[in-house]
Amino acid sequence: AKEIVAGMEGKKIRKTPAEKEIPMAFGYGKVILLGEHAVVYGSHAIAAPIPLAIQARVEDADEGINLIVPQWGIDEKIQQGKDYKYSIYKSLQMLLESLDLIGRSMRLFLFPHIPRAMGLGGSAALAVAIIRALSEHFKLGLSDEEVNKLAYESEKIVHGTPSGIDNTMATYGKFILYQKNTPPKLEEIKVPKPLPLVIGMSGVEGLTLKMVRQVRQGWEKNRSLYDHIFEQINELTLLAVEAIQSYDLEKLGYLMNINQGLLNAIQVSTWELEELVEIARKNGALGAKLTGGGGGGAIIALCPENAEQVVDAMKRAGYKAIVTKVG
Secondary structure: OHHHHHHHOOOOOOOOHHHHHOOOEEEEEEEEEEOOOHHHHOOEEEEEEEEEEEEEEEEEOOOOEEEEEHHHOEEEEOOOOOOOOOHHHHHHHHHHHHOOOOOOOEEEEEEEOOOOOOOOOHHHHHHHHHHHHHHHHOOOOOOHHHHHHHHHHHHHHHHOOOOOHHHHHHHHOOOEEEEOOOOOEEEEOOOOOOEEEEEEEOOOOOOHHHHHHHHHHHHHHOHHHHHHHHHHHHHHHHHHHHHHHOOOHHHHHHHHHHHHHHHHHOOOOOHHHHHHHHHHHHOOOOEEEEEOOOOOOEEEEEOOOOHHHHHHHHHHOOOEEEEEEEO
């Protein structure tokens, strides 16, 4: 975990020979500025790529399929048909079957630079990196659209009923307004200049599948109430698009704050996330909210003038935080 965070803070991670020698496939990380959870029910969401990625490459092997993740201490031979506990193995099995690569021998290297379970799109970035690495090595010639569709199937294994926004961001890496549909609605948002953000990490893993199910249960018990909340989040999101395009950061921050209140109302926030949000606001952030599934994970804070002050305050409270720009 220290290696990953060090990489996020701009420090160099020592690369293995496999990482140094050959260009690798990758998947983008992401933050959701507004609209998470509501997007599963047809509302819009705004997502932006962050300069963090998961990289992957494939090598030929004499026999079998080996998954190697140096930073996580994983070096395991994949056993077809085995009922694995972790979704990364189940996802890999599905991808190999879908691409008709079950009988091929290989060594699959993964190099994650996105912290696990922090709401930054790690599982989708992982899937996209793997799919692209397989496509490049075995000369499958997969298009971005095909990569995205396969990554969505992977996200179903990981998250149950995903919105599709994470795999779309991981594939295309563009600042977008997204709406779940068949096909999904993707509208690129033109940003006058990058948005200055602080990402504060709670240190508590956010299990998206658990939170999506929790929201689903609440929605099934109180559909009219939850639908009304989702409609409000949708209105905030569309107003935020206008604020981003006009670079009205004060308005954008205000909308983010309201969105956080609604996310808290559907019980996906936690006391750690609320503390991070409060620290950011008290230290001058224009707006702050959780990003991703919640239940842990990370928050984003809009900090055009005092990003370092916000980061320092978060670190003093015992949290990890970084400064980044999106757009």
